[in-house]
Amino acid sequence: MSPADLVQLAGPISTENGPGLFLRFILIASFVGVGLMVWALARASRDGAKRDAEREAVRETERTGAAAGRPADDLG
Numbered sequence: 001m002s003p004a005d006l007v008q009l010a011g012p013i014s015t016e017n018g019p020g021l022f023l024r025f026i027l028i029a030s031f032v033g034v035g036l037m038v039w040a041l042a043r044a045s046r047d048g049a050k051r052d053a054e055r056e057a058v059r060e061t062e063r064t065g066a067a068a069g070r071p072a073d074d075l076g
Helices: 003-015 019-067
Strands: none
Touching: none
16 A cells, blocks of 8 residues: 555544544553563563672672682671
């Protein structure tokens, strides 16, 4: 379809109330929902990476403390 055909088909949708308006709201809401989901997943991934790095640092500290002959709870 050419852009002119699409504009001609979208004309009644954008000037009249009815199913076109409802579908526009559904489309906008779905884009907002997908955006929020992507944001939440990215934030969870970033926070999970921070937690993993902190756990690895604690494990490394425990290994280093055990290698030096000190118990892990004595590292504080």
